[in-house]
Amino acid sequence: MWEVVLAVMLMSIGTPGHAQSASQDMFNVKTMPDPVTRYQACGRSGPSFVCDPNNLLQESQANRLDELLKDIYNETTIPCYASGPRASRRRGYLVMVAIVNKMKRLHTVNITDYSQQVRYMEAQYFSYYLGNELKWGRHSSQCNEMVIIFYSNEDQVLYTSTQPQARKLLTDDIVRTAVLETISADYPYTEPGQLASALMRLVRTYGTVLREEVAPQ
Ligand SMILES: *[C@@H]1O[C@H](CO)[C@@H](O)[C@H](O)[C@H]1NC(C)=O
């Protein structure tokens, strides 16, 4: 029952320039670990909303990103937990970040030309299925409030997937604009600090939007 609806953006400018990551393992959605339960495999030292298995971020940077994500969860209330029987079990919007050095192809494996368009499709598939209830989507509720920010360094893709409840606030237009602004600021990221600030900028923007009150229907 995980209808995840997608919002998007891909960027591909210049050459990928990231410093070598500690681990060169490639991931697909099946092998991507869950940072809440398998945080060590995600390069984190405790349960986290960030999975960075190739260690593209430094630990302090991932920690700061995590704090922003936990603040969003803590300082928002999803509408279906705002009143009624669920109100005492408040839940906020769940924004999680997946960072890989390179995708291991799964969905587009039979397409020979691994063009920008195809990498985009692969990233879309990756993010979409991370929202599955067998994957990270298990942390989302039946209200479908999860947002997944996905970045693949060598594939040069930054993608955001939004579940329907989150998407009511974080519309495709807002996501597209935010991702374009993020990318145009300092892409390609040649050092971890640039990737970290780009992701933090994006998360802050999403946080501002998700904190907006919506008028009751
Ligand atoms: C959430 O906010 C409350 C009140 O501001 C604070 O006491 C609590 O530690 C926060 N929890 C997390 C996980 O940040």
Ligand SMILES: *[C@@H]1O[C@H](CO)[C@@H](O)[C@H](O)[C@H]1NC(C)=O
């Ligand atoms: C790729 O092609 C093989 C052989 O034709 C097929 O079995 C497989 O399902 C295809 N994979 C995808 C993801 O389309």
